[in-house]
Amino acid sequence: MKQETLDKKIKISNDLMFYFYKYIDTDINIDELADHFKINKFYMHKIFKEVFGRNIYESIKSIRLQKASNLLLTNKYSTISEIANECGYSSQTSFIRAFKERFSMTPNSWRKGGYKQYSHKILLQSPTAKASTANFELIQPQIVKIPQQTGYYIRHRGYGYDQSKLTWQKIQTWVYQNELKDYKEMSLFHDNPTITPLDECHYVACVIPNDENEVKDQRLPKFNISGGVYAKFDLEGKRGDLLKFIHWVYHEWLPKSDYQTTTKPPYAIYHKNHYLNEDQEFSISFYLSIRL
Known part of the structure; x- marks a missing residue:
């Protein structure tokens, strides 16, 4: 083909x-x-x-x-x-x-x-999440208003580490080809991995250029990430902690808060991407769409 x-x-x-x-x-x-x-x-x-x-x-x-x-x-x-x-x-x-x-x-x-x-x-489907000892009780989010953003992405099915790492390497290759200097790396969570079997979740790896005029290669599809009001959580950790954190956000923090969520998907902006670092450590800002 x-x-x-x-x-x-x-x-x-x-x-x-x-x-x-x-x-x-x-x-x-x-x-x-x-x-x-x-x-x-x-x-x-x-x-x-x-x-x-x-x-x-x-x-x-x-x-x-x-x-x-x-x-x-x-x-x-x-x-x-x-x-x-x-x-x-x-x-x-x-x-x-x-x-x-x-x-x-x-x-x-x-x-x-x-x-x-x-x-x-x-x-329990994730051995690294099962082994995680991270505790999130002291984390307090900021409430922020985010404008709509445009990103270029690759999607695959499943939350396997090796598959996700390969996807991010492809994203990185595309970034280098376009010689992008100012951009954000994002994971978009269309499916809630705490209530959807991990092999059925769609994983979306995305790059958001600060200046779209820098994008020369249109090979990757692009889409708009919805703006709105979000709870922003800043988090550092190792592989396995993120899935456990999402579990905590939905099952501990959100039910105890006075907020409800929407059908807009949450997403994570990487300051350090554990799929692209050998130490498998990450630093992220996690955004959860909320309303009263």
């Missing part, structure tokens, strides 16, 4: 995936989507499955349920019906049925504590 054709397939599939994440609270019409992207509907289905190994309908359902499972924990003032609507379900009955099929419990049982056992099993 020609590289140009492969690049085009990957770009279309990534654009579709970002569309699903961004508009997951709406009724996504596949025919209208094909028209929007000016592509044959059947070809659209074909290349999406080639790239992601899962069909479009399965992906949309998975994203809806991931978002819902997250909001059930963090948005304590929202009813189950409101959360179902926010995740694109027009019927509470169909939402409960789909949720029970995925998580083997009702949304109400999940909210009342069933998530803890499920989440603990996810954390």
